Amino acid sequence: MSISYPGYPDTVANNKKDKNEQDYLDLIREHFPQNGPGIVLGPGDDCAVVSCPDKICLTTDTLQEDIHFRTAYFPPEAIGHKALAVNISDLAAMGGTPTGFLLSLTLPQDGLKNDFFSRVLKGMSDLAAEHDMPLAGGNISRGRDLSLTITAWGTPGPRFLTRKAEAGDVLFLIGEIGLARTGLSVLEENGEQQKKYPQSIQSLFFPRPRVKEGKKLAELSFVRGLMDISDGPAADLPRLIGPGLGADLDPDFPVHSEVLDFAADSGMDPLEFALIGGEDYALLGATSPGSSRELLRLFPHCSFLGRVTENQGLRMDGKPFHGRGFDHFK
Amino acid sequence: MSISYPGYPDTVANNKKDKNEQDYLDLIREHFPQNGPGIVLGPGDDCAVVSCPDKICLTTDTLQEDIHFRTAYFPPEAIGHKALAVNISDLAAMGGTPTGFLLSLTLPQDGLKNDFFSRVLKGMSDLAAEHDMPLAGGNISRGRDLSLTITAWGTPGPRFLTRKAEAGDVLFLIGEIGLARTGLSVLEENGEQQKKYPQSIQSLFFPRPRVKEGKKLAELSFVRGLMDISDGPAADLPRLIGPGLGADLDPDFPVHSEVLDFAADSGMDPLEFALIGGEDYALLGATSPGSSRELLRLFPHCSFLGRVTENQGLRMDGKPFHGRGFDHFK
Numbered sequence A, B: 001m002s003i004s005y006p007g008y009p010d011t012v013a014n015n016k017k018d019k020n021e022q023d024y025l026d027l028i029r030e031h032f033p034q035n036g037p038g039i040v041l042g043p044g045d046d047c048a049v050v051s052c053p054d055k056i057c058l059t060t061d062t063l064q065e066d067i068h069f070r071t072a073y074f075p076p077e078a079i080g081h082k083a084l085a086v087n088i089s090d091l092a093a094m095g096g097t098p099t100g101f102l103l104s105l106t107l108p109q110d111g112l113k114n115d116f117f118s119r120v121l122k123g124m125s126d127l128a129a130e131h132d133m134p135l136a137g138g139n140i141s142r143g144r145d146l147s148l149t150i151t152a153w154g155t156p157g158p159r160f161l162t163r164k165a166e167a168g169d170v171l172f173l174i175g176e177i178g179l180a181r182t183g184l185s186v187l188e189e190n191g192e193q194q195k196k197y198p199q200s201i202q203s204l205f206f207p208r209p210r211v212k213e214g215k216k217l218a219e220l221s222f223v224r225g226l227m228d229i230s231d232g233p234a235a236d237l238p239r240l241i242g243p244g245l246g247a248d249l250d251p252d253f254p255v256h257s258e259v260l261d262f263a264a265d266s267g268m269d270p271l272e273f274a275l276i277g278g279e280d281y282a283l284l285g286a287t288s289p290g291s292s293r294e295l296l297r298l299f300p301h302c303s304f305l306g307r308v309t310e311n312q313g314l315r316m317d318g319k320p321f322h323g324r325g326f327d328h329f330k
Helices: A018-031 A076-092 A116-130 A179-189 A192-196 A198-205 A211-218 A233-241 A257-266 A270-276 A292-298 B018-031 B076-092 B116-130 B179-189 B192-196 B198-205 B211-218 B233-241 B257-266 B270-276 B292-298
Strands: A039-041 A048-051 A055-064 A097-108 A135-143 A147-155 A170-174 A223-228 A246-249 A283-287 A303-309 A313-316 B039-041 B048-051 B055-064 B097-108 B135-143 B147-155 B170-174 B223-228 B246-249 B283-287 B303-309 B313-316
Touching: A018 A116, A018 A135, A048 A097, A048 A135, A055 A076, A055 B097, A055 B135, A055 B147, A076 A097, A076 A116, A076 A147, A076 A198, A076 A211, A076 A223, A097 A116, A097 A211, A097 B055, A097 B147, A135 B055, A147 B055, A147 B097, A147 B147, A170 A233, A170 A292, A179 A192, A179 A198, A179 A257, A179 A270, A192 A198, A192 A257, A198 A257, A211 A223, A211 A283, A223 A233, A233 A246, A233 A270, A233 A283, A233 A303, A233 A313, A257 A270, B018 B116, B018 B135, B048 B097, B048 B135, B055 B076, B076 B097, B076 B116, B076 B147, B076 B198, B076 B211, B076 B223, B097 B116, B097 B211, B170 B233, B170 B292, B179 B192, B179 B198, B179 B257, B179 B270, B192 B198, B192 B257, B198 B257, B211 B223, B211 B283, B223 B233, B233 B246, B233 B270, B233 B283, B233 B303, B233 B313, B257 B270
Parallel strands: A097 A135, A246 A313, B097 B135, B246 B313
Antiparallel strands: A039 A048, A048 B055, A055 A147, A055 B048, A097 A147, A170 A283, A170 A303, A223 A283, A246 A303, B039 B048, B055 B147, B097 B147, B170 B283, B170 B303, B223 B283, B246 B303
16 A cells, blocks of 8 residues: 555656656655554555544644745755754644654655655654654645645643743743854855854754753743744744733843854844844743743753833834844745 | 744745735634634644544645646635545545644745635635534745645544455445546536536535545444545555455446536546546445445445455456546646
């Protein structure tokens, strides 16, 4: 039986590229184990069947060619890694533990070159193995561009760390901001500068979902809310704190040296650049007043971005901050 | 809080079309209730949280512009309906009851015209309401073409009706075959003939997932295996019976009058046309020898396609049958 991909008119299995398509399916089988913890029925039937606790977290995200990646400079492994990583990051941001995923692939009509697809799967399966996440099934169809939609699920922790904050809460970050944007800027310019920004490029290509940190944060009652940053703090902060509140950002917020260098080279304000940067998948949270010292003890690498205010809007040093979030390839 | 679509760099919320994109999100909110049975946490956070029984069925499928539909002649409602219907059909084919879904949308970069998107959502939400399926969350990104990936889940019945058959089993169908292919052929020819084929066009645009029938079949111990037909029986039958077995098809198999008419007009063999037709989402199953009379009593509209044989391959009247499955827009 084939590795699922049924249930939908399978243009792939029925066109002239039969052999290539079977190769794709075989490659998927090679890269992913057919069974795993919690998988009652894996790929090859109309549905996957998984065993679950009384509640599960579910998330879905698409990685789209020329919107979220370019084949010109993304290593294929990074495409596979990132498609899964952004989904795992959503689970981490709820304090959940990932337990499985489905992959819906759209393959370009003229196929993929050489070992490209195999390397995409390698990047994905390495990350899946790291998190003990079996591939439960999926779907292949054709389209003009390469696109990977993943649905991932997991077990919630002792509570769901939703997006939430109250006035007076301290805003904290676990992870860097602005690095991936630096990497993207450098790569889009296609200049000689790339060697100067290894961590920025790594952050763009291979973001690390922070599952352990999310689980640990969910156990701390003083942590009010949490999300992962995909569009940059300027765009995502309002999503964390919700309507009716604002934030006062600390102008002494620490910024990675590569971000500082790039901003200096480009004549930009490094803090503003970091705040509108995206795709770092750092965790952004709100912790209740007075708890920041304990948080820092438990997460020595966490940093503080500012405070939640009753005044709406984002401010820095008392002045309104109008930076926009991350804008792909614009 | 926005209707989810977080967790991933949201090109949509950050480009010049802000207002249009907010319109999209508002429209989704209008069309789908924010809560429903089993939804612990709905759209607007990093993940959805749903309550579940000890096992769930999961499936994912993509509906891709110019592969699975054309905006030129598909009513927008049909695009929304069909994107969800093909997923529900997968659940039905396991004997499951759908309980929720996620929607990952890729919107064309130049946007959608007029009330197009609203009508897509109308088609989807009407079908969702019919099956009591809340939209638990999702994602929006940009791309060259319109694409809808849905992940749907549900509660299994007393058993999972997998793809399975044994030699001697009787092959049965619940639903028509060849109708959707007739509809597609007529529409692609763009001729005057469309009025002659109302049910064919209806079958292509608005396939009905057979949830009730799937559940009832799962309760019958003599029913061996089941799947839904998306690529046509010629392509899907081997997936039902698996390797090592074959099928002897009955040349007196009943075919819908519209299929007969279209085949006659086009100089094709109607049976062959029906067998390679796809997208009807009929249920195809195997029932143990001697049980077909009881099956017919319980499902008066079911029909019989032939028998499972120990000889590999598909035969009709003793002659090998080489028809291929459904081939989109070729």
